[in-house]
Amino acid sequence: MSLLSVRGIVKTFPGVRALDGVDLDVEPGEVHCLLGQNGAGKSTLIKVLSGAHRPDAGELTWNGERVELGSPVDALRLGIATMYQELDLVPGLSVADNIFLGHERARFGFTRISQARDEAARLMARLGHPGIRPSTEVGKLSAAGQQLVSMARALAHDARLLVMDEPTAALAGEEVDNLFRIVGELTADGVAVVYISHRLEELRRIGHRVTVLKDGRTVGTGLDAAATPTADLVALMAGRKVETVFGPRHDGHARPETALAVEHLSRNGEFENVSFTVHAGEVVGIAGLVGSGRSELLETIFGARKADRGTVAVQGKPLGPGVRAAVKAGIGLAPEERKSQGLLLDLPVVHNVTLASLGRYAKLGFTERAKELDDAGASLRRLDLRPADPRRIVRTLSGGNQQKAVLARWLVRGCRVLLLDEPTRGVDVGARAELYRLIDELAATGVAIVLVSSEIPEVLGLSDRVLVLREGRVLADRPSSGLTEAEVLDVILEGSAA
């Protein structure tokens, strides 16, 4: 009998069907690996298993009994502990406090500080890090240290099923060995582990069986983790026909002159020695996983983060520090978190569009509203933003049209280099096609575009050239014409420059 069996789980968020019929069986004592591209639904599935999300449909069976996980408490009570990639630590509390958060070592409500500290110290020692003191504030630990605390917390629960979401993402080689040793000890005791990682070599090392998710569905389950050929796994993960979304590749619009030159750009712990150039009218796509340093790279080019080493030049002129210098030189950024970083949601479209060029619409500090409306309206028509009413409040627009409002801002400003971070996230399929067309048109007018996307077909379909980023390093820089999705996935997962 399976320890946990998941059948037909569906979970819908406004505008997205994150899970669309997921099946999964986990046996006691096994390491069951979950594989899938970004957005395949792995994180949502984890949150369903941990009781953080309530599924819309489907059922969970625990030891043969049907269960409902209404809250994280229910899951913990059953014996399901989860190690999230982020979000689950309180920076202001100590290591020991974080480990026992929610199940404090206490008697009659009084915390037993020394007991908690002793146990925390033992857990950290078991994880091979006796040097991390239980009294240290978690916010002061490095990313790797925090990951270890998160792991210690999951261990502290004496769980029967441990869900680990990319536990090795922030760990170095030796720490990974430690983690694997512990996973081995746990499974020997009959604890089941659901293991998520993008590194195929890890699945090969510790996994027993593999389940592959794609677009919120289980597309392969119970596969042998050691014996299933990489090509088969990649095919299951990719699985879609690129041609159905994009027409056949046309010739690019690249012009001879260089618009953006990035040289040896580095930020410690984020990305290393990144160099590339973008010609006017060229689209360069950056493929890579979340956490590969892609967003950080764009933000550094834009001056929002300070580079540790390296330079950025626009049309041959090196860029000074800061966002203002970048904007002045003609760079625009459409950030990944459109709603929190890009838009003033409760203001009309026109104010959003002219935000980066207000100086042009002001006389002695007073804004010239008619001119603002005219120009914004023109840019909206050019981008086919609907409704093309510049007075409309941004929040009421669809995701695709909100993205167009961000683009309009940089159009009005007259940008020569556009940095697009996940431009189609949260945008429905129809509007996507339109954004693709727009990006192409912009390139045709000579704008240089750097595009980051988790969706490899999108990168391949839109770009003239593709950089593959893995753990902050550029592993491949090639024309997109000869590349296939499987080849890119291969580089991302295996780390070898094919």
Add this chain to the structure above:
Amino acid sequence: MTETQAPPQEALPAERKRFTFSADPRLLGLVGVLVILCLVGQITRPELFFTESNISTILRLAAAIGVVSVGMTFVIISGGIDLSVGSMVGLAGVWLTTLATQSYGPWVMVLCGLAVGLGCGLVNGVLVAYGKVVPFIATLAMYVSARGLAERISGRRTQVVADQDFLAFFRGGFLGIPTLIWLFALVFAVGWVVLNRTTFGRRTYAVGGNAEASRLAGINVKRHLALVYGVAGLCCGIAALMVVARTTAGASTNGMFYELDAIAAVVIGGTLLTGGRGSLIGTLVGVLIFTVLSNIFTLNNLDTDIQNIAKGVIIVLAVLLQFRARKARTGSQ
């Protein structure tokens, strides 16, 4: 290859002291401010300042606002704010001094004050936690309506306390120290233990520091928040007893502007308005700084307007100091 940086925290300075307040340099700075103020008091009125009766006066004045500030510290650490504390002090004070309540004797008066405070606090908490009303708005509504209800009940008249047992107890003393000061010390000590030595306190920090993480760790965040506002309300009930005892009357104007004084004391005490961090010791020092300040002005027969200016300057300086200390601790960012 990509070297994950070795955790730098391993090279921490030797042993960290067990009690954090002894290690916080910023708190020492605050204590320094308090000491300087006391010196100013001593220099300007050497014959009056360090007398037993004056210190007793300072502490008795600090008592009510101090108790309110204890509750406020809980709320602010949990990531919220409570604007209604002053009004709750007023309402509880009026309710426990009506002729009807007084007719049942001192015990019922005490219980009434505590129950009104706790009840109002829980209403705030339920609105914030379950009704998802922003704390600022929910407690602003209570601020207005509790004051209104107090005026309605009292008819804007001062309700003199006739019960001699009540007055004898609260205006009396024990071991030569006034009851009010004992109460203040008791509330403070209990508050400190709850905040630092119980799961309730630990979870208050957790909820304020990262509500989503707390939820994922299995904490009932909503119920916890509701209770935190209940704690603040209960503290207001206790403060209401103290104010009634000190003035021997309940009036709808009791506790006027307490919310401002309490928030100011909590903030200069180093508790972050964003939640998740803070200390009751800091709050205590904050309360004392303001009380000593106003005592000095009174002793020297200076106008209250200058006193308010000084208060404002101290708040700004303390917060600037706090910001710098935090920056220095977490490194550049």
